Amino acid sequence: MKKVWVLFVALIAAVVLAACGGESSSAPSQTNEGGTTEAGGGEIEEFVYASTSDVAGLSPILTNDSVSANVQEHVYETLFERDTDTGELIPSLAESYENPDELTWIFKIREDVVFHDGTPLNAESVKYTFDKLRDPTTAAPRASLLEPVDEITVEDEFTVKITTKYPYGPFLASLAHSNAAIVSPTADQAQDLMSNPVGSGPFKFVSYTPGDQVVLEAFEDYRDGAPDIKKLVFKVVPEISTAISMLQTGEVDFIDNLPSEQIARIESIQNVDIEKKDGTSVFYLAFNQSRPENQDENFRKAVAAAVDRDAFVGKLNGLGLRSDSVLGPMVFGYNESKNAAGQAYDPELAKQLVEENGYGDRTISLLTANRDNFVLMAEIAQAQLTEAGFNVKIETMEWATFLDTARAGQFDITFLSWANLTQDGSEMFYPNLHTDNIGSSNRAQYSNAEFDELVDASRTSVDQEERLNYLDQANGLLLEQNDVVVMYHGVVTGAMNSEYTNLILEPNGKWTLKDVTRK
Missing domain, CATH: 3.40.190.10 (Periplasmic binding protein-like II)
Structure with missing residues (x-):
């Protein structure tokens, strides 16, 4: 054995x-710019994260x-x-x-x-x-x-x-x-x-006020020692511009997923440190393939040809990587040859397909979450699709409602994302696009027997070269049939009050605060 x-x-x-350690020591308490009282040394009485x-x-x-x-x-x-x-x-x-x-x-x-x-x-x-x-x-x-x-x-x-x-x-x-x-x-x-x-983690639950905040506190009996942050607040701030203002005044200590159009503003704030790193996340346009009209390959091709992804990525101010591949460079299964394997931007082809097939005769529901880059993708795509002759209506929803609506298949097209937490292509393809998961994580309602077989083979093989081959074939199949139109691969960002240190920001977009301490 x-x-x-x-x-x-x-x-x-x-x-x-994951995280790195931070030392703490005793000192008289003091108050920061935003009025938060701290215990001195490494201890932080309250630390606030803002989410839209x-x-x-x-x-x-x-x-x-x-x-x-x-x-x-x-x-x-x-x-x-x-x-x-x-x-x-x-x-x-x-x-x-x-x-x-x-x-x-x-x-x-x-x-x-x-x-x-x-x-x-x-x-x-x-x-x-x-x-x-x-x-x-x-x-x-x-x-x-x-x-x-x-x-x-x-x-x-x-x-x-x-x-x-x-x-x-x-x-x-x-x-x-x-x-x-x-x-x-x-x-x-x-x-x-x-x-x-x-749970058993470094923070324990205190309270949840829907639409307002979640409050945690340090778990004093945590086996690795209690965090220096004694009270951790996850504050809902629907407008990112407001969250940035609160970061500047000290009312908020940390924000992530920095919007590309606000990067220059955030970089100008003196009391804030910004961190960026290449990420594993992918953002893509998906078709609800439980609807017969979306099973038309020419319809998907027309949509893909109408959307200028390069122009969109250019608006991200360095916070997005352009590639057609569903699997990004940091994900197992990525093949550089798939970077340009999808339908190229071709507005004339899109217009031709729309006219020949009457795709502009029906209203297309474009579902999006009320998060900045999702809204930006939707607005740009709507304008480009309209230019090609489509009739597109945007439906914007709060995050949780968006997830439920997409899972129920109540849309025509939508923008989805996946953090790729496992950094393995099998765990991108299986939950999101395998027939087994229609009704749960397969929000595209996508079902393709050939694709399923390739993904199953990638999961059951222990030969890593074989797995790479299966994943590459599955990736190619999606791109060949325009089942997925990749908008961009993410760059992970975070901005924290410069008074603190030891934030751990991961390529998958996750972060941990358990080792955050005062400088």
């Missing part, structure tokens, strides 16, 4: 949570969006996480694992972890969480993370065995995904974790 003790385990996947959208919910099992995950990743933990510097998996709640054969995984769980409600975190907690996540009656949006699992068995108090239905290369990467975070069984059976979460 081969036994592997996890210190650093190299897998192809995305960056989840409210959370969809606070349970990692029942949600699948970045806004909710930003909160959840400070409350919950996963079996593995990513090392910031090396990109390799390191243990979090798992202490070690064995892989005696290609279908069997045995995990040793740390013995020093407790949930915020005092319940010990053990093998039963892991089994409970994973069984609920993969139970069809739960209807978990990211149940696909555990789709390969056949059986979960508790061997002893801190040992759990997982048997898979087939060899699964990205398995450990899936267990590092934020939606595979471990929840307190006691709390889950007693309350609604969507509004009252209980």
Whole structure:
């Protein structure tokens, strides 16, 4: 039996949570520009993050969006996480694992972890969480993370065995995904974790006021030591310009996803530090393929030919990478040859196809979330599609409503995004575009037997070269048929009050504040 003790385990996947340490010391308390009282030294009495959208919910099992995950990743933990510097998996709640054969995984769980409600975190907690996540009656949006699992068995108090239905290369990467975070069984059976979460992370839940804010506080019994931030507020500020003003005055300490049109303004603020790095996220135009009219290849070709993606990326002021490929350069499965494999911008071809097929005779519903770059994409695409002869109406919705509406297939075309948390092409294609996930994470309602076979092969093969080939073929199929029109690949950004340090900003757009301290 081969036994592997996890210190650093190299897998192809995305960056989840990681952080570097920050020292703290005692000092008299003082007040910053925005009036926030701090304990001095490394301690911060209150730290405020501003988001333009409210959370969809606070349970990692029942949600699948970045806004909710930003909160959840400070409350919950996963079996593995990513090392910031090396990109390799390191243990979090798992202490070690064995892989005696290609279908069997045995995990040793740390013995020093407790949930915020005092319940010990053990093998039963892991089994409970994973069984609920993969139970069809739960209807978990990211149940696909555990789709390969056949059986979960508790061997002893801190040992759990997982048997898979087939060899699964990205398995450990899936267990590092934020939606595979471990929840307190006691709390889950007693309350609604969507509004009252209980995890084992560095911060514990205090309150949630829908449409206003989520408040967390430092978990003083956290095994690695309590964070210096004593009160962490996730504040909903619908207008990004307002959030930037609040950052400047000190009412807000941190914002992310900086809008391209506001970069110059933010860079001019003296008390703010900006960080940028190439990201794993992809933003794309998707067709609702449950509607017969969208199954017309010429219709999709006309739309793709009408949209000038280069012009759009030029408006991002360096915060977007142009490529037709659905898989970006930092994602396993990327092939440089796919950078220009999609339909090129050709307004004359678009006009010709619209006229020949009468595509302008019906109104097209373009659904978008009320987030800055989504709205910008929608407005530019609407103008370009209108120029080609289409009749396009934009429907803008708040984030959570947008997610529900898209999942229900109540749109013609829409803009979607994927953070690629696992940094593996299989975990981009399977949840978003595989037939298995129509009605949950496959918001495009896309179903293609050939594509499904390629994705399945990429998931079951343990030969990495084979996997690359399958993913490249699947990527090419999407682009050849214009099933996905890639707008851009993201650049991760964050702006924090320069009084603080040790923010960890990851390529997948996630960040952690547990080690933030005062300079």
